[in-house]
Amino acid sequence: xxxxxxxxxxxxxxxxxxxxxxxxxxxxxxxxxxxxxxxxxxxxxxxxxxxxxxxxxxxxxxxxxxxxxxxxxxxxxxxxxxxxxxxxxxxxxxxxxxxxxxxxxxxxxxxxxxxxxxxxxxxxxxxxxxxxxxxxxxxxxxxxxxxxxxxxxxxxxxxxxxxxxxxxxxxxxxxxxxxxxxxxxxxxxxxxxxxxxxxxxxxxxxxxxxxxxxxxxxxxxxxxxxxxxxxxxxxxxxxxxxxxxxxxxxxxxxxxxxxxxxxxxxxxxxxxxxxxxxxxxxxxxxxxxxx
Numbered sequence: 001x002x003x004x005x006x007x008x009x010x011x012x013x014x015x016x017x018x019x020x021x022x023x024x025x026x027x028x029x030x031x032x033x034x035x036x037x038x039x040x041x042x043x044x045x046x047x048x049x050x051x052x053x054x055x056x057x058x059x060x061x062x063x064x065x066x067x068x069x070x071x072x073x074x075x076x077x078x079x080x081x082x083x084x085x086x087x088x089x090x091x092x093x094x095x096x097x098x099x100x101x102x103x104x105x106x107x108x109x110x111x112x113x114x115x116x117x118x119x120x121x122x123x124x125x126x127x128x129x130x131x132x133x134x135x136x137x138x139x140x141x142x143x144x145x146x147x148x149x150x151x152x153x154x155x156x157x158x159x160x161x162x163x164x165x166x167x168x169x170x171x172x173x174x175x176x177x178x179x180x181x182x183x184x185x186x187x188x189x190x191x192x193x194x195x196x197x198x199x200x201x202x203x204x205x206x207x208x209x210x211x212x213x214x215x216x217x218x219x220x221x222x223x224x225x226x227x228x229x230x231x232x233x234x235x236x237x238x239x240x241x242x243x244x245x246x247x248x249x250x251x252x253x254x255x256x257x258x259x260x261x262x263x264x265x266x267x268x269x270x271x272x273x274x275x276x277x278x279x280x281x282x283x284x285x286x287x288x289x290x291x
Contacts (some may be wrong), residue, residue, distance in 0.1 A: 027118060027251060027272075030125040034226055035144075035181040036241050036246040036276055048080040049247045053279065081247050082140050083275030086124045090117060091265040094148055094257075114253060117270045121251070125274060127230040130183065138202055140207035141275060144183075144239065145232050149281035157236070157289045159195065160205065163221045166238045166285035173282045175240035186227045189218065233288045243283035246276035 032038065039051055058072025090113060134142040141143075151169045153162045163182075170180060195205040206220060218225035223238065231237070251272045259267040278284065 030122045033061035036244040040088045041249045051079045081277045083273040087270045087271040091267045093265045130230045151285040153287045158275045162287045175283045179242045180223045185231040185233045238285040243280045249273040
């Protein structure tokens with residue numbers, strides 16, 4: 001029979017009721033860290049993060065020896081970004097928790113709940129980033145698939161020509177190839193993976209084998225590809241991450257044994273804030289599968 005040792009003088013840090021995680025430690029696979037430029041953090045619905053940016057650069061030209069060098073100013077601007085909170089609670093009965101503890105699984109059961117909440121948080125963050133539609137003045141966030149003014153590439157995606165056109169269009173707007181990412185629904189990747197180099201050929205136009213072994217290595221025309229169930233079916237987005245500024249907070253995971261005292265349960269809670277702003281919609285290109 002085991003003995004329970006109570007240490008009333010032990011520091012609370014040995015048994016905290018709230019833990020803060022850096023988001024890169026907990027939800028680093030969320031799309032906001034892959035396809036946007038994360039720059040700051042914010043705390044409330046009312047606060048805006050004011051981010052300085054270079055709006056224009058001076059013209060630079062040849063100057064003859066001995067001539068006065070003309071002046072040129074860097075155009076400075078700022079972007080105000082507001083965030084919204086993603087949050088959820090999940091309860092576990094004390095009977096289940098105690099049974100797990102007696103079996104030696106207390107840490108594992110808590111980790112399972114944390115893992116489940118983390119997956120749900122990543123899904124929610126990806127969903128709002130791609131497909132959220134603004135609900136009015138108090139909701140300034142607009143999903144990257146729903147914003148207006150983006151570059152539309154004509155033609156069906158029966159070969160990689162539209163991808164090449166999209167690269168040229170984004171670069172013409174000042175984008176840099178190294179900052180480009182592609183986001184698509186898994187069904188779109190399946191369609192692309194079936195494209196062949198010629199009629200009657202079994203040679204794939206894209207490296208679908210390596211992409212199946214390691215989804216993180218998927219690329220089109222050298223650009224990283226990210227698949228998401230929350231992307232729109234029938235199209236893909238090419239995004240210049242430098243044109244999508246985002247702000248996030250740490251992920252806070254806490255628990256309480258009092259919140260559902262009458263239900264004899266422990267409640268876990270997770271909170272996280274995120275927001276973003278597209279500075280130049282033309283540096284997002286949309287390509288349709290069917291044209």
